Amino acid sequence: MRNKQDDPPAAICTNLKKTFNGHTVVNDVSFSIAPGEVYGLLGPNGAGKTTVISMMCGVLPRDAGDISIGGININEGPQARAQIGYVPQEIALYHHLSAQENLNFWAGMYNIPRSETAKRITTTLDLVGLTNRASDRVDEYSGGMQRRLNIAVGLLHQPRLLILDEPTVGVDPQSRNTIMAGVETLHQEGLAVLYTTHYMEEAERLCDRIGIMDEGRLIAEGTRQELVTLTGDDDRIELSFRSTPAGTSANTSEPENSAPRKNPGHDRQKATSQSPQEGSSRFLEKAAQVARETPGTHSAGVTAEGAQVFAKNGRQVLPRLLENLVDAGCPVDGVTVHEPDLEAVFLHLTGKGLRD
Amino acid sequence: MRRLLCVCRNDLRQRIRDRSALLLAFAAPFLVSAIIGMALSGAEEFSTTLAVADLDRSPVSSEFLSLLQSEGLSNVLDRVRVYETATDVEQAIADKEEHVGIVVPAGFAAALFHPKEKIEINIIGNTDKTLSTSLATALSEGFAHNARTLTIGLATAQAVSHGKPVEQARLFAALEEGLDSVALRSDFVDGQVKPVEFGAVSMAVLFLFLSSMFGATTILTERQEGTLKRLVASPARPREILGGKLLALYLLGVLQMGIFILMTSLFFAANWGDPLTVAVLTISAAGASLGVSAVILAFSRTEEQARGIGSMIVFTLAIAGGQLTFGAVPDLLQSLASFLPNGQLQEGYLLLMEEGAGGNMKSVIVPLLATSGTAIAGTVTLATRWRKVLLA
Numbered sequence: 001m002r003n004k005q006d007d008p009p010a011a012i013c014t015n016l017k018k019t020f021n022g023h024t025v026v027n028d029v030s031f032s033i034a035p036g037e038v039y040g041l042l043g044p045n046g047a048g049k050t051t052v053i054s055m056m057c058g059v060l061p062r063d064a065g066d067i068s069i070g071g072i073n074i075n076e077g078p079q080a081r082a083q084i085g086y087v088p089q090e091i092a093l094y095h096h097l098s099a100q101e102n103l104n105f106w107a108g109m110y111n112i113p114r115s116e117t118a119k120r121i122t123t124t125l126d127l128v129g130l131t132n133r134a135s136d137r138v139d140e141y142s143g144g145m146q147r148r149l150n151i152a153v154g155l156l157h158q159p160r161l162l163i164l165d166e167p168t169v170g171v172d173p174q175s176r177n178t179i180m181a182g183v184e185t186l187h188q189e190g191l192a193v194l195y196t197t198h199y200m201e202e203a204e205r206l207c208d209r210i211g212i213m214d215e216g217r218l219i220a221e222g223t224r225q226e227l228v229t230l231t232g233d234d235d236r237i238e239l240s241f242r243s244t245p246a247g248t249s250a251n252t253s254e255p256e257n258s259a260p261r262k263n264p265g266h267d268r269q270k271a272t273s274q275s276p277q278e279g280s281s282r283f284l285e286k287a288a289q290v291a292r293e294t295p296g297t298h299s300a301g302v303t304a305e306g307a308q309v310f311a312k313n314g315r316q317v318l319p320r321l322l323e324n325l326v327d328a329g330c331p332v333d334g335v336t337v338h339e340p341d342l343e344a345v346f347l348h349l350t351g352k353g354l355r356d
Numbered sequence: 357m358r359r360l361l362c363v364c365r366n367d368l369r370q371r372i373r374d375r376s377a378l379l380l381a382f383a384a385p386f387l388v389s390a391i392i393g394m395a396l397s398g399a400e401e402f403s404t405t406l407a408v409a410d411l412d413r414s415p416v417s418s419e420f421l422s423l424l425q426s427e428g429l430s431n432v433l434d435r436v437r438v439y440e441t442a443t444d445v446e447q448a449i450a451d452k453e454e455h456v457g458i459v460v461p462a463g464f465a466a467a468l469f470h471p472k473e474k475i476e477i478n479i480i481g482n483t484d485k486t487l488s489t490s491l492a493t494a495l496s497e498g499f500a501h502n503a504r505t506l507t508i509g510l511a512t513a514q515a516v517s518h519g520k521p522v523e524q525a526r527l528f529a530a531l532e533e534g535l536d537s538v539a540l541r542s543d544f545v546d547g548q549v550k551p552v553e554f555g556a557v558s559m560a561v562l563f564l565f566l567s568s569m570f571g572a573t574t575i576l577t578e579r580q581e582g583t584l585k586r587l588v589a590s591p592a593r594p595r596e597i598l599g600g601k602l603l604a605l606y607l608l609g610v611l612q613m614g615i616f617i618l619m620t621s622l623f624f625a626a627n628w629g630d631p632l633t634v635a636v637l638t639i640s641a642a643g644a645s646l647g648v649s650a651v652i653l654a655f656s657r658t659e660e661q662a663r664g665i666g667s668m669i670v671f672t673l674a675i676a677g678g679q680l681t682f683g684a685v686p687d688l689l690q691s692l693a694s695f696l697p698n699g700q701l702q703e704g705y706l707l708l709m710e711e712g713a714g715g716n717m718k719s720v721i722v723p724l725l726a727t728s729g730t731a732i733a734g735t736v737t738l739a740t741r742w743r744k745v746l747l748a
Contacts, residue, residue, distance in 0.1 A: 054585075057585075057588075057589035058588065058589060059585050059588050059589050059747060060747060061743075061747060077591075077593070078591035078592070078593060079591070081589060081590060081591050082590075082591040084589065086586060086589040086590075088582045088585055088586060089582070090581060090582030090585075091581070091582070092581060092582030092583045092585065092586040093581075093583065094366065094370055094583060095581075096369075096370050096373035096374055097366075097369065097370065097373065101369070105362060105366045106590070108358065108359065108362035109359055109362055109363075109587070109590045109591070109592055110590060110591060111358070111359075111591065137373075153586070
């Protein structure tokens with residue numbers, strides 16, 4: 001696989017636009033993918049991710065904008081398309097044929113020399129772990145195996161850019177993990193990948209940079225860290241306690257003195273019901289007060305599970321916080337640190353969830 | 357070119373692996389034509405049973421009975437049984453003991469000698485034995501007309517002989533002679549084409565055009581499954597993709613017709629005519645089927661649409677072209693068939709069958725022009741709409 005710094009960008013998309021029946025589904029979308037980079041397009045269903053990909057592959061004519069793949073303008077047709085390994089969302093395979101026959105056909109379509117075809121097929125099947133099922137018909141494969149073969153077809157001709165359109169939709173967790181591990185391997189080998197998904201965890205795990213799409217627009221772009229800082233959010237530390245003086249589990253009340261959160265995702269996670277037992281409430285209030293007074297925290301409050309504390313760097317603050325709580329007679333039973341994630345970024349930018 | 361052939365080979369391989377496609381293309385037409393052949397052969401060997409009641413009991417009516425029981429009609433009248441009354445005949449028909457009945461009413465012979473009087477013979481039939489009823493009607497009408505003609509002749513002869521009576525024996529002799537002309541002929545106008553061959557031609561043409569519909573749907577299935585999108589995203593040019601797919605459909609059409617002709621020749625002893633001309637017409641026929649596929653493809657966005665549009669086109673063609681009606685259509689439709697590619701194709705194959713080894717290209721020039729014209733028109737239509745077919 002390639003990973004040369006002198007190589008032209010794997011893809012450059014400039015001001016892409018597409019309209020269907022007067023409805024703009026892609027509006028002024030621009031981004032580029034460096035050689036060897038995994039670029040994620042993250043957005044809910046209907047955001048326009050697949051339309052962007054279809055235009056990049058020449059499957060859908062664009063209304064405006066420019067696309068170049070590996071330095072070749074897409075208008076040059078076959079030459080530019082030969083740089084792409086396209087893996088559509090559907091299982092785009094010939095189900096009456098075996099894996100080997102499928103790959104053999106695509107080898108012909110990509111003009112892979114006949115002398116190399118057999119070796120290429122063996123290598124590719126090995127890469128996706130289907131060597132021992134090479135002669136079986138595709139309709140005898142499990143869904144996960146079909147997904148893997150679907151990706152193998154895109155890799156066969158050793159493209160400059162692999163485009164994966166929601167490759168884990170409808171697959172079991174094991175196959176999903178295998179697919180993601182495969183993408184990580186390809187990344188390590190230096191292949192540029194455009195990966196679309198509406199699963200935040202996949203984008204976080206795989207992508208060097210992420211473009212967030214909503215309603216046809218690219219609303220934010222950057223590394224995971226860059227995107228997270230857009231929200232200005234803190235880490236959230238959730239604390240639970242062994243028992244309260246009233247002998248019950250720590251219970252709920254509205255957090256007090258907590259600063260207003262920018263992130264609606266965090267707000268959603270706050271509990272709003274009230275504790276019936278005053279003793280318990282006082283205990284939790286005391287714990288929250290201790291947390292607020294600990295250096296490095298911004299705010300703290302009582303929740304259904306115990307207490308939650310907001311801090312710029314949760315993991316750094318945690319040892320001191322726990323020490324202070326123990327000293328104050330509030331022994332902690334459990335701690336969870338939540339760093340701000342892409343879901344939160346999406347919520348911050350659009351006011352809605354990724355899977356709304 | 358390599359990519360075009362690659363697409364073609366891949367499509368052929370898939371179709372050969374698809375059992376339902378194989379069934380439709382090869383087994384079904386053979387099976388259906390075998391059934392039709394048997395049905396038409398059955399019609400050729402038609403025979404019926406007849407119940408007769410002679411209430412007139414005149415020499416003329418006796419002569420009619422003798423005619424019905426004569427050797428000449430034994431090939432179509434399995435059995436002629438005489439009953440006493442009209443009620444007996446009706447009962448026998450109702451009980452399904454006989455297929456059809458004839459009642460010669462009293463006064464039948466007398467009416468013959470009075471030209472102004474209406475001659476009556478009652479036919480008693482069953483709704484499920486229409487052919488038997490038609491036969492009985494034809495025989496009765498034929499006899500009555502002949503008898504009346506002869507009595508008029510007799511009256512004329514009497515007048516010419518100035519009232520001298522003409523011997524009745526001469527009348528009967530004349531009657532017998534006249535009735536000899538009443539005989540059923542089951543010869544076909546086109547003499548050499550057997551019913552089973554006619555059925556084979558009809559089914560070959562019908563299934564060839566049906567395959568065109570399924571050919572179009574397979575391409576649209578690829579669109580729904582995403583493989584067409586993948587092909588478009590590959591370095592292949594649109595003309596290579598569509599060309600390869602159409603070439604595969606065309607070769608399948610030729611193969612389908614070729615195998616069918618071979619099998620009907622072997623198993624039904626069908627004589628399709630001069631082999632070279634049949635081969636040329638078959639190559640052209642597959643082109644016509646391809647043209648229809650191309651039109652269906654050009655105007656359908658989904659597999660379901662292709663089935664709808666395809667069914668409409670193919671069954672309209674089949675009805676108007678005579679593949680489903682076996683010639684039992686109004687004159688207007690029969691005239692229309694000569695303007696349709698499938699009608700012309702059927703006509704072409706039948707002509708070659710009639711002419712046997714003597715058939716040549718001249719015999720089928722019009723069918724060749726009609727089928728190749730359809731091929732060209734269809735592919736040109738598709739070429740103008742390729743973007744709608746290939747691009748999402």
